[in-house]
Amino acid sequence: MVLMTGVSAQAADNRLPAATGAPVLSALAAQQKDGLQQDGQQKEGQQESAAPQPDPAQIQADNIIRISGLTGLSEQARNLAQQILNEQAAPIGQQYDVVDRLAQQWAPAALQQTLSSVLTAKLNDAQRTQLERILSSATLEAVRHKELQAISQQSGSDYRRYIDRLRANPVGEARLQLIRRLDQAMQFSALLSATREQVYPQLEAVMTDWQRPGNWQAALEQEVLEFLFYVHRSTPNRELEKVIGLYTRPEMQLWLSGVQKQLAAG
Structure with missing residues (x-):
């Protein structure tokens, strides 16, 4: 699963120029860089006295x-x-x-640690091995390629025209239900919703005169479905069924459900 940019084409059109709001939140990413540099320096010092073998379990977890x-x-x-x-x-x-409020949970290093802890707590060795095989399958690799292409086009005119056509001429009920099943299997909307549920309170605490949109859950689900329609606009139904089958495997659901619950817990 390659996550969307988080800003729809319509939302992007409404954003203020960068000069009016400096991207201060890039500090979250900077914290990851600093942490990695410190880890690297510590490891270099350790390697001078010893050369420990890589931990296969950690390598597998990082890959997953x-x-x-x-x-x-x-x-x-x-x-x-x-x-x-x-x-x-x-x-x-x-x-x-x-930035300070979000860093504890959402700085890249913090999220990496959260994901690693869920993986260890929810899946045993055999389940992690099977999960890695599922994620590494040719089918899901092809899906990730399509998702990356869609993300790169998300702010372009082709994407907007497709979404406009989709809204003007809705697809058949069978195709709609298939895309809904895909979203549910991937827990795509659920993961993004859990993320927003944690971010919104921090914004409301800082900007006391701002409130989250009243219909944000429905709008988010609609945006996700439209994104998935675009990603799979040329994917046959039979192939979508295969993708859904991989995402509904027990190991995959243990992983995704565990992450969602951990994010929701804050």
Whole structure:
């Protein structure tokens, strides 16, 4: 699963110019860089005295997390917060306050640790091995390629025209239900919703005159479905059934459900 940019084409059109709201939330990513540099320096010092063998279990966990695409939730949180801060023309002090509030859960290093802990707690060795095989399958690799292409086109005119046509001429009920089943199997909307449920309170605490949109859950689900329609606009129904089958495997559902619950817990 490669996560969406977190800002729809329509939302992007409404964003203020970058000059009106500096991307302060990039500090979340900077924290990851600093942490990695410190880890690297510590490891270099350790290697001078000893050369420990790589931990196969950790290598496997890192690979599962990488190809699952769930580290993109950090960027989701950052993009969502930055978009709203820009729209509200928030003062620089409020922006840094939001950074501090989000960093504990959503800095890339923090999210990586959360995902790793869920993987260890929810799946045994055999289940993790099977999960890695599922995620590494040719079918899901092809899906990730399609998702990456869609993300790269999400702010372009072709994407907007497709969504406009989709809204003007809805697809048949059978295809709609298939895409809904895919969303449910991937827990796509659920994961993004859990992310927003954690980000919105931090924004409301800092910007006391701002409130989250009243219909944001329905709008988010609609945006996800439209994104999936675009991703799979040329995918036959039979192939979609195969993708759904992989996402509904017990190991995959243990992983995705565990992550969703952990995110919701804060």
